[in-house]
């Protein structure tokens with residue numbers, strides 16, 4: 556019995572950066588408590604299966620890949636990309652039982668990530684990010700960020716405006732300017748849209764990553780799309796043609812574990828080494844991690860009465876309402 560909602564299982568979730576899944580090397584991960592093995596066939600295509608050999612329950616991810624099959628490390632039973640066992644080397648005479656298979660899940664590669672859906676059909680499409688596929692933007696993978704919290708907490712932290720001056724002073728905010736400007740949230744189906752113009756810190760010498768000019772009190776225009784359940788597309792601008800896209804998505808590993816992938820595209824500073832942004836995000840996510848891991852309960856409580864929400868928390872309120880409406884919150888259980 557799963558304690559996750561059917562719809563949550565039927566969403567695309569990231570399970571790895573594409574570069575982490577190497578040819579001929581099985582990759583082990585977990586999604587919504589389901590242990591997965593991800594591996595590539597000789598055409599480069601990624602496959603996702605339950606990480607369990609039907610023979611004695613061994614993890615297939617400890618095995619190896621050959622002839623477009625994944626091979627169990629214990630007795631070398633072979634499974635093809637459809638999950639069917641196609642070879643049992645112990646006996647020449649045995650007919651392979653029809654039960655000898657492991658479940659295969661939907662799997663696709665896009666935006667430099669491997670995505671898996673645990674249902675037979677996905678309920679939502681992936682967000683469209685043309686900037687990442689045009690070829691003239693520089694795209695940098697940062698993280699991943701492994702946190703001991705639920706994915707909902709990690710995503711919510713990414714959307715939270717009020718903490719910038721306090722958790723990231725001098726990097727994302729200025730404690731002298733703590734006010735959150737007014738903004739409106741519009742919910743269209745499973746996507747929340749909102750924009751904000753807010754104060755930010757000056758570019759620091761250590762991390763010259765943003766395109767704000769050298770003004771005394773810089774502001775940043777941020778256009779957000781929050782795609783339920785755990786994806787954010789954030790477009791940043793500073794009033795001219797320079798732009799930046801943050802694509803953030805959290806992998807729900809279990810109810811108190813998640814892994815965030817933060818992919819950043821820019822149409823400026825194309826020569827800057829990737830490590831500048833990667834080190835910057837290591838600092839930012841490190842500052843957030845200790846705060847979010849302390850939050851209780853580990854999952855966002857989807858009942859609004861459980862916390863205290865004020866007007867500037869409008870994103871959090873809309874997020875809870877939309878997660879409920881779309882039946883993505885945990886208590887939409889089934890058996």
Ligand code: FES
Pocket residue numbers: 608609610611612613627628629630631632
């Ligand atoms: S446990 Fe996998 S082949 Fe025996």
Ligand SMILES: [Fe+2]
Pocket residue numbers: 712713718722723839843
């Ligand atoms: Fe933060």
